[in-house]
């Protein structure tokens with residue numbers, strides 16, 4: 100039988116995440132208005148509190164699954180705001196390291212925070228257009244990197260970046276592959292914080308590499324396929340961010356409408372509701388459908404070890420739902436939705452990114468279409 104109930108273990112972790120999110124919310128406007136200030140890895144309210152992300156790894160069958168709970172926790176943290184009490188210890192570059200790094204590389208860098216550097220001014224949705232180069236210098240057994248990356252999350256705070264570059268190797272072969280470049284390496288500069296519409300608390304900047312030399316041991320040999328497999332884990336999580344933010348705004352809207360007498364009656368049909376409540380219920384339904392697509396993708400990850408098209412479905416649905424729910428809430432709220440006295444307008448701005456990064460909705464729909472129709476990447480792009 101399908102059981103949609105959360106276990107007691109899930110609930111304990113989710114409740115703790117919700118409490119932490121509530122504590123973090125007081126910083127929301129500060130980091131929104133001061134986007135050049137990168138939040139600390141741990142805010143003072145985190146001291147002495149458990150880390151639910153870590154706890155879930157030690158709870159065995161008391162939880163529904165590590166992947167499912169990871170998504171539920173992200174939803175709760177982002178329901179508070181984009182500033183969690185603790186910034187996650189690892190980033191996407193760590194997943195690439197874990198999936199293809201050698202034992203020595205994992206031992207050396209596994210505990211550092213590693214950003215991922217793929218996007219360039221001329222290469223976003225289509226990474227095959229990457230032009231950053233890595234040229235092997237046999238005399239010194241080093242790689243020489245030249246190029247530019249833009250919009251890199253944790254650019255300033257990360258200890259290193261996993262760079263995706265076009266490499267000309269010892270045999271003259273040219274491949275897209277990854278290199279780990281530590282902060283402080285000569286020739287590697289981090290640009291100023293990008294001025295963004297939303298998620299201004301999230302550290303985002305560009306990276307520049309000018310004759311940046313790294314030892315051969317920093318070549319982490321991920322290829323196009325292995326890099327993009329990592330996104331199958333993270334895409335439902337990006338949807339979870341967007342849905343967490345949407346839920347914050349949905350709850351706020353429900354509360355404000357109740358104050359003026361618009362309260363949903365769940366037992367009655369649509370005809371018994373006012374038009375305003377009917378619209379609110381539509382938004383709730385969209386939230387729940389997208390929530391289920393995220394949890395389904397993560398459940399499949401827990402039970403089968405990996406997903407692809409389900410991750411894209413969750414991302415496409417979650418990103419689209421986040422856009423539509425936050426837009427719909429602003430319409431229902433009217434003028435208070437636009438004042439800085441409330442966080443509504445901020446959540447609307449914050450949620451927008453979930454349908455853009457890690458592949459916009461259009462690209463997710465292409466992946467789904469290829470899967471359903473049996474087309475290759477070359478056939479349908």
Ligand SMILES: Cc1cc2nc3c(=O)[nH]c(=O)nc-3n(C[C@H](O)[C@H](O)[C@H](O)COP(=O)(O)OP(=O)(O)OC[C@H]3O[C@@H](n4cnc5c(N)ncnc54)[C@H](O)[C@@H]3O)c2cc1C
Pocket residue numbers: 214215216217218222223224225249250251252253295298303452455456457458459460461462465480
């Ligand atoms: C805040 C933020 C953080 C980010 N963090 C990172 C990071 O840590 N590391 C990193 O490498 N990148 C990062 N990115 C970059 C992000 O992944 C890209 O913005 C995203 O992949 C889209 O690429 P693009 O912006 O170049 O858009 P483009 O590729 O130029 O696409 C523009 C639009 O065209 C449409 N489109 C594109 N291709 C197709 C197609 N084949 N069919 C139909 N429609 C299409 C889509 O609607 C898309 O939104 C970040 C971006 C932002 C805004």
